[in-house]
Amino acid sequence: MTVKQLRAFLAVARTLSFAEAGELVHLSQPALSLAIKKLEEQLGGPLLTRTTRTVSLTPEGRALYARGQRLLAEWDNTEEELQQRFSLQRGKVALAAMPSFAGILLPRGLLAYRRRYPNIRVEVHDVIAEQVVEMVREGRIELGITFDPGPSDELLFEPLFEDELIGVLPPDHPDAGRSEMGWEQLLQYDFITLQRPSGVRLWMESQLVQHGLVPRVILDTHQLVTVGRMVGTGLGVAAVPALCRQQMEEVGGRCVRLVDPVISRPVGILRRRRYRLSVAAAEMLQVLKESFGRE
Amino acid sequence: MTVKQLRAFLAVARTLSFAEAGELVHLSQPALSLAIKKLEEQLGGPLLTRTTRTVSLTPEGRALYARGQRLLAEWDNTEEELQQRFSLQRGKVALAAMPSFAGILLPRGLLAYRRRYPNIRVEVHDVIAEQVVEMVREGRIELGITFDPGPSDELLFEPLFEDELIGVLPPDHPDAGRSEMGWEQLLQYDFITLQRPSGVRLWMESQLVQHGLVPRVILDTHQLVTVGRMVGTGLGVAAVPALCRQQMEEVGGRCVRLVDPVISRPVGILRRRRYRLSVAAAEMLQVLKESFGRE
DNA sequence: CACACTTACGATATTCGTAAGGATT
């Protein structure tokens, strides 16, 4: 039994006329006649009773009509859904981004994506960098936006831009108006930072040690906003990823570029090697590159 | 998208090997390759990623795999069910028979049918003759066993045999041992019969009137068994369709053939004109004819 | 170098449409 045969039969069953049905399925009357004859042969008995003047269904024909309608509808739906997926008129992308990116920059990218492909659902997981990597590795999401997790044989990282550490100062701080300052200068002041298990804290510390810099930590907390608020109220200074600049300023911090050294690490898109992206995800990758790529 | 294409794709998706899948669907490797290529073209994108050394599914391929499996299973089921219907390995016949026939003779016929076609469900409606006709007319059943309802342009009656009225006598009745007797003789005795709305009563009365015979009715009831019991206990005599002979004897009646005149009417199979019978019902018709036909 | 999929090509099968045939209203 072929799809064409079933389609032909259903058309005849609906119209009870070979001629009319022929138009529906774009077939000449004889061709339709043959098609149905073959179907009947294959199934082993007559589906229609034709008396040259009137066509009607046999009991078996009615049985096939009932089941065939649902069947063909599902068939066409499946086919159409696939076509829509490929033509980006339907589908879903699941991605994850670390909070600093998800909150500030990502919305701009998603807006661009949705403008181009309004019918594709986007699922965003706003989780910490380590979990982003984990979710990509497990295949729960197709794309992750995070720091470079380092070489891996199952993960592929495409950098988008460098995220630098910037200084955060109280509004009334003497250096608050400057465009940039050195690390040594910053670390003269009481230092506020994130608590130990934090990825940012670990990264910053390892980098500072390499340059012989030692912060005078007077306070650590586990939320970046809290760090910002503390700096904003004048408790001390801090250093945070540039991605968080806006957030820091919103709670009263003044941001300055930090040099000597410039500490930065790449932020980019992580995905699985060896696994092809869905069409929708591939396009998302493209849009994200355009929105946040270097040039 | 054709059935063959989907079948081919699913085979590859399952085995992740074109060569192996080819064997499953009885296709050479190149033919399978072409088939899938065409499917991909039709759907608008790749379903499989092949690296000449390894085959894996794209996200879209996984989507089709999930839906396609169910779809093809339903497809095959539908096809097989129809084939089974035509080959009498599956199906259903709904029929109705008047109680006298349904209770005594029909079981023998059904046994013969079920022996030949053990997988076909049979639905028997044990209803009075008028309802049998009604159910056939409404198309709720395909076959009805009843008396001839007379000519009709939508019903077709095929007689099986003649059902005669026979006499029922108490066991100690002087005529109880005879093989046949005349109506006039029977009607000398107190007569027990069914109540008025009954078809049998009406038929019998109209026939008797035509022959100038008048029964001395001393009692009427609405159940044939009751008539039998009353005769059995010696209250009087009765006349019932021969179909009920066994039932009468079970409750103590003695049956004799009635002549002068022999009153009979055809019992047969009723079905709708212009509507083809299902294969299962056509076969049932055949079996019933063989079991209860004249010769 | 061996294996697995793809491309090329000739052969076969299937399907299609036009034309003719048959039956019913």
Added chain:
DNA sequence: AATCCTTACGAATATCGTAAGTGTG
């Protein structure tokens, strides 16, 4: 006589298998 389905037949299309090609481990 008109209409509707079926059969017949030549043509176009699609599909298949064999053979050659290509890339990977």
